[in-house]
Amino acid sequence: MxxxxxxxxxxxxxxxxxxQKKIFRPDGxxxxxxxxxxxxxxxxxxxxxxxxxxxxxxxxxxxxxxxxxxxxxxxxxxxxxxxxxxxxxxxxxxxxxxxxxxxxxxxxxxxxxxxxxxxxxxxxxxxxxxxxxxxxxxxxxxxxxxxxTSLSANRGDCMVLMQICFYAFNLVCLSLCPVT
The missing domain is CATH 2.30.29.90 (PH-domain like)
Known part of the structure; x- marks a missing residue:
């Protein structure tokens, strides 16, 4: 998945x-x-x-x-x-x-x-x-x-962690659904 x-x-x-490499760095x-x-x-x-x-x-x-x-x-x-x-x-x-x-x-x-x-x-x-x-x-x-906020100021790690938790939660919910 x-x-x-x-x-x-x-x-x-x-x-x-x-x-960054192609456009911005060459222009400093x-x-x-x-x-x-x-x-x-x-x-x-x-x-x-x-x-x-x-x-x-x-x-x-x-x-x-x-x-x-x-x-x-x-x-x-x-x-x-x-x-x-x-x-x-x-x-x-x-x-x-x-x-x-x-x-x-x-x-x-x-x-x-x-x-x-x-x-x-x-x-x-x-x-x-x-x-x-x-x-x-x-x-x-x-x-x-x-x-x-502390979340947006350090959004890299926090956002990835939130996304992992969100998808893990969805997987758990889907696994609890009966298959027909």
Missing amino acids: QFPGILWSAMSSLIKEEM QCLDEFIEIVYSAQGRYFLCVSVTKGQEVQISLLKHTRSNLDDKYEKTETWLLKDLVLLDGRESDTDNPHFDMHYDKMYTLEALSCAAKYSFARCLVQLSRRYYKKELKVVNFDTAYIEP
């Missing part, structure tokens, strides 16, 4: 490592967070948050394409976090993956999941505090899921 959450976590780490940047977004029917797109050597936080839109067995990533847009006027979750009371980034222009985006949208928002809030010593203006998000 596969563990989808754990499998995604491992795949996510590999994707992050590959993007460190990739902090990324999410996959729904952007176009052609190719996969990722919204990435990186920190430059000069400690500028950048948000980049990367297009992923595959040619034979080679994965290619291309930056199609780049914005600075310090120029972000507002991050709007659009609807805080629904499970909604859409959000808007307000710069001089508004960019409407859709994450693959609501959890990814919140992960992205949490990252931006934390980096704004760390590098710019200011609060990022965020609206229409449930703040309980954006503010750092």
Whole structure:
């Protein structure tokens, strides 16, 4: 039996490592967070948050394409976090993956999941505090899921452990069901 959450976590780490190696490290940047977004029917797109050597936080839109067995990533847009006027979750009371980034222009985006949208928002809030010593203006998000907690601050081990427990519980429940 596969563990989808754990499998995604491992795949996510590999994707992050590959993007770091091919796109961010050569530019002297460190990739902090990324999410996959729904952007176009052609190719996969990722919204990435990186920190430059000069400690500028950048948000980049990367297009992923595959040619034979080679994965290619291309930056199609780049914005600075310090120029972000507002991050709007659009609807805080629904499970909604859409959000808007307000710069001089508004960019409407859709994450693959609501959890990814919140992960992205949490990252931006934390980096704004760390590098710019200011609060990022965020609206229409449930703040309980954006503010750092011990679980989200050390999410790697905790999230994997939670996923293992969740799937183990499901396996126990399934084993108790009678087979017809």
